Ligand SMILES: Cc1ncc(C[n+]2csc(CCOP(=O)(O)OP(=O)(O)O)c2C)c(N)n1
């Protein structure tokens with residue numbers, strides 16, 4: 163060995179330790195909350211006024227969106243159970259996080275979702291049954307993102323976070339006033355793409371809001387495996403603000419998102435929002451949470467159900483009466499019925515169509531393989547015709 | 556002898572290596588408490604502890620990169636990638652680091668990391684869950700690539716991969732995870748990097764691997780009824796390829812069909828066709844034919860059967876081959 167080794171340390175390593183600890187993992191940051199689980203309102207001098215415009219009508223509309231998407235979600239789960247969908251990732255429990263953030267967007271803003279943002283899809287005016295095309299296996303997309311500014315679902319975790327930043331970089335170059343929102347989960351927050359997207363966003367001061375739904379689970383893995391500190395605290399390491407909001411409080415989510423969007427819009431760069439929420443159902447219909455989590459935990463979060471919270475508020479303040487809830491329930495059932503009808507009516511895809519959009523420009527291999535496929539299929543048709551003829555004779 | 560499914564045979568193989576060598580550990584997403592989305596590691600964390608069967612943070616580059624570092628420290632990590640379509644965040648670590656370290660260090664360092672990847676279609680799933688990316692890895696020198704097609708091989712090849720001094724990727728045919736068969740737990744019978752003639756014949760050779768071996772055998776059975784004798788080779792190892800076994804068969808039959816789910820363009824079938832042409836040209840009665848996927852992203856579940864090689868497509872190729 164060339165280098166002289168220092169002698170083993172005679173220092174007390176604990177000496178500086180206390181002063182170094184900047185956040186105790188057990189110590190939760192302040193959770194922005196404007197409506198408590200019992201439905202009572204909370205004062206918040208920082209974000210409160212970003213929700214001041216929410217009158218009775220606006221809150222009833224938010225409740226409606228949440229109830230509709232929950233019913234839709236329930237119907238999709240049922241359709242999967244009945245073999246009509248390949249798979250379904252339920253959003254149950256995350257309605258406030260999604261409706262609260264989605265309703266804060268302006269028309270020109272552009273959303274990059276994961277695969278669970280059915281509530282955000284609703285707020286973007288997307289016909290919800292279109293989301294089911296992917297899960298019925300008749301499309302790998304399902305809608306035109308340019309119509310709703312709601313991008314296609316991305317199944318490869320975190321890939322879309324970089325797209326959101328790139329889109330925002332384009333917005334900057336155009337001198338436009340749109341903001342992009344990158345949705346991702348607590349699990350996906352560990353992927354390199356999320357970290358790189360934050361580096362790029364900070365470097366460019368891009369108008370992007372990182373919206374992380376911390377629903378406490380990445381399939382069977384709890385959030386503690388991904389991070390020792392609250393996820394929102396990570397933002398400071400990249401050089402932009404991070405906020406942890408009660409993700410089951412639709413008012414607070416709306417307010418914080420609105421603030422983040424306006425901030426980004428005014429040229430001040432990205433924000434990370436961690437919506438602290440809970441995946442009340444399974445990861446997907448293929449998953450069995452009893453294998454890895456306690457029922458008591460699910461019970462605890464049921465108490466914090468986002469719809470129940472808003473309902474308590476609406477009832478206790480007489481902002482909505484029984485009539486309203488009955489009417490919403492009826493509307494939700496209608497949505498469920500039309501969703502079912504839409505799914506059953508979805509046309510099976512044509513295999514030949516898969517050759518169509520691999521490239522924009524003519525490609526000889528595509529032409530050759532398509533030709534071969536047609537001839538091969540025609541061989542069967544001839545065979546069947548021959549058989550039918552034979553039988554007829 | 557024991558009867559088990561491919562999935563359980565892999566579980567048993569993993570259990571054996573965990574019990575045998577304290578330096579082995581399994582790393583991946585949802586492999587601990589849940590036992591993996593296909594339950595291949597079921598029970599192993601309870602048996603060997605959370606530091607031997609590790610639920611990692613959710614990052615494939617992180618899994619592979621740290622596995623490489625662990626191997627430098629003398630450990631033998633076995634990484635599970637949840638689905639074929641999700642290996643790509645780790646592609647950089649696998650191809651630029653894992654594959655090259657032995658060569659870069661003039662043989663001083665090696666990284667005997669094992670990567671298990673459930674692959675292939677036919678499971679009626681959504682995108683990124685049905686792909687066959689083996690050729691992308693086979694093109695990289697320094698990686699060994701194997702794929703078992705039956706429980707016996709699954710049990711032994713898993714263990715042989717861990718024992719190997721080189722990095723090994725095991726592509727596991729996920730649609731056959733529940734295929735049952737006999738496992739001789741006393742003897743492997745052959746090494747992981749060789750091909751096996753699984754049915755003897757004289758007229759045509761079909762080379763298949765992984766999920767398509769049962770399809771090739773069924774096609775051979777159907778051909779038999781028409782009086783054609785088909786030899787079927789289970790390739791088992793994609794890198795290296797056991798060309799001696801393949802060439803010997805073609806020298807006998809004079810005809811070769813290679814099938815895989817992956818697209819034919821740039822695929823393993825093309826490599827086999829070229830090598831066999833170089834080695835056995837004078838024995839050949841027909842050009843090597845390939846039956847594989849098309850040059851397109853893996854298709855939608857509702858029509859995937861039109862993409863996947865099946866008995867009819869093999870028989871059609873057989874007719875073409877015999878017609879020369
Ligand atoms: C790159 C990649 N790796 C693995 C997967 C498999 N996978 C799908 S969802 C999931 C967990 C995601 O958890 P989280 O980000 O918290 O989102 P949530 O499902 O809770 O909404 C995993 C591991 C994937 N889709 N993509």
Ligand SMILES: [Mg+2]
Nearest residue numbers: 347348379380
């Ligand atoms: Mg999650």
